[in-house]
Amino acid sequence: MDFKTTLQTAWARNDSLLCVGLDPDPAKFPAALTHRADAIFEFCKSIVDATADLVCAFKPQIAYFAANRAEDQLEALIRHIHQRHAGIPVILDAKRGDIGATAEQYAREAFERYDADALTVNPYMGLDSVAPYLAWPERGLIILCRTSNAGGSDLQFLETGGRKLYQHVAELVAAKWNTTGQCALVVGATFPAELAEVRRRVGDMPLLVPGIGAQGGDIEATVHAGKTAAGAGLMINSSRAILYAGQGEDYAAAARQAALATRDAINRYR
Amino acid sequence: MDFKTTLQTAWARNDSLLCVGLDPDPAKFPAALTHRADAIFEFCKSIVDATADLVCAFKPQIAYFAANRAEDQLEALIRHIHQRHAGIPVILDAKRGDIGATAEQYAREAFERYDADALTVNPYMGLDSVAPYLAWPERGLIILCRTSNAGGSDLQFLETGGRKLYQHVAELVAAKWNTTGQCALVVGATFPAELAEVRRRVGDMPLLVPGIGAQGGDIEATVHAGKTAAGAGLMINSSRAILYAGQGEDYAAAARQAALATRDAINRYR
Numbered sequence: 410m411d412f413k414t415t416l417q418t419a420w421a422r423n424d425s426l427l428c429v430g431l432d433p434d435p436a437k438f439p440a441a442l443t444h445r446a447d448a449i450f451e452f453c454k455s456i457v458d459a460t461a462d463l464v465c466a467f468k469p470q471i472a473y474f475a476a477n478r479a480e481d482q483l484e485a486l487i488r489h490i491h492q493r494h495a496g497i498p499v500i501l502d503a504k505r506g507d508i509g510a511t512a513e514q515y516a517r518e519a520f521e522r523y524d525a526d527a528l529t530v531n532p533y534m535g536l537d538s539v540a541p542y543l544a545w546p547e548r549g550l551i552i553l554c555r556t557s558n559a560g561g562s563d564l565q566f567l568e569t570g571g572r573k574l575y576q577h578v579a580e581l582v583a584a585k586w587n588t589t590g591q592c593a594l595v596v597g598a599t600f601p602a603e604l605a606e607v608r609r610r611v612g613d614m615p616l617l618v619p620g621i622g623a624q625g626g627d628i629e630a631t632v633h634a635g636k637t638a639a640g641a642g643l644m645i646n647s648s649r650a651i652l653y654a655g656q657g658e659d660y661a662a663a664a665r666q667a668a669l670a671t672r673d674a675i676n677r678y679r
Numbered sequence: 680m681d682f683k684t685t686l687q688t689a690w691a692r693n694d695s696l697l698c699v700g701l702d703p704d705p706a707k708f709p710a711a712l713t714h715r716a717d718a719i720f721e722f723c724k725s726i727v728d729a730t731a732d733l734v735c736a737f738k739p740q741i742a743y744f745a746a747n748r749a750e751d752q753l754e755a756l757i758r759h760i761h762q763r764h765a766g767i768p769v770i771l772d773a774k775r776g777d778i779g780a781t782a783e784q785y786a787r788e789a790f791e792r793y794d795a796d797a798l799t800v801n802p803y804m805g806l807d808s809v810a811p812y813l814a815w816p817e818r819g820l821i822i823l824c825r826t827s828n829a830g831g832s833d834l835q836f837l838e839t840g841g842r843k844l845y846q847h848v849a850e851l852v853a854a855k856w857n858t859t860g861q862c863a864l865v866v867g868a869t870f871p872a873e874l875a876e877v878r879r880r881v882g883d884m885p886l887l888v889p890g891i892g893a894q895g896g897d898i899e900a901t902v903h904a905g906k907t908a909a910g911a912g913l914m915i916n917s918s919r920a921i922l923y924a925g926q927g928e929d930y931a932a933a934a935r936q937a938a939l940a941t942r943d944a945i946n947r948y949r
Contacts, residue, residue, distance in 0.1 A: 535830025560805025
């Protein structure tokens, strides 16, 4: 089943537009985990098992694994999600961006080694830096458009031929790059008006929306701006607010409560 | 010693503006290596040892290591370069781009785990995606500006306020982002006129120039367009044309000959 179909099925089955971001920072782990060699895997696995019936996707952020020499734990985590929570897609958040021959290697990393259902990529190097991933038609390709950080405006907000750069990227992806139907976009929740601008340009294309929770994006404004006519089309990501909802041994239960509250808050506005 | 000083010393000591890119593809290795568990390390080590007195930098491309589950071999390779060829800087080509907290993890990956002297990064997410690396003032930060691939034009060539996006990036980095003097830019050899445009905007800032050799960039045009008044300022990268100059057991000697010829061809036009 391809990424888009898997995602649509997860939206419906779990009645959820919530994506839980897995950004494991060992400095924030409960004391009982800190001395385990596989602490990163165990922490993420507990979060995954506690929230899998409440989400439409999981999104591990590879930087946290790479900085801690924990690629093997990332492999094990994704394998666990596929085996125990089949039907929940895994988005590898790596924001890759490089030319042809190198992009082919990144595609092998994401889709063969890690078996991710989708990968985030950066559009700065243009279509031939994106094309190699399209050789994997079952996988999703989620392209940065309007990012949630303040500095996102430095380039993305530049005027270029009557529209802003992020609007140009949205149009380019919708009109030209998405020949296989694999593409989705990243649009931050911190800019609801711009989220609406993107939605207007891309039809029902799925949008990955970071920036609620710790970054301050408003759930009501995000859902109103970004949902499709059918009340879906969004993967609204929350990482820290869920992962670190509790500091003690009950962290998984606290994460579940936070995920449930976030999913339900999102659903109130669909 | 900081990256820029190390680079300047290497330029002078080896009389070379050549950077050898380490893109190890096991499918192209000589037969004697293919069954070794550490084939990637051994192949790259042979290339490094055969060319270290002819280059100003080595640039391992992380995608080739990651796709082959060979992060440990990348660590060993960089350690080997630092120990055996002290004074030759290592540029980790990873083109990272993410926001603050995540960029801090990528900085730890590049500068702590791999101990790279410099890292390539993508500017699409703006200053706050670059700032975390500036907390490592000894390390270089090489920002994508005008890339060597055809698709680079898709975004980088857009007109924005009287100049093209890549020119805007060059000006932004030179005028605002380079507060610490750590910054350099990536500008492809396939577009000499644009390389000259960048050089005009950034003074003596080092430029990493991929695209000669397999990608077809012309050495004479590249050196004329990109050199500083002092006849330096460039890290002209060649990967495949050097790594795979020979297919047999003499691959390291063939790589040395190719590196020597390329260094000397560059020096003719300085």
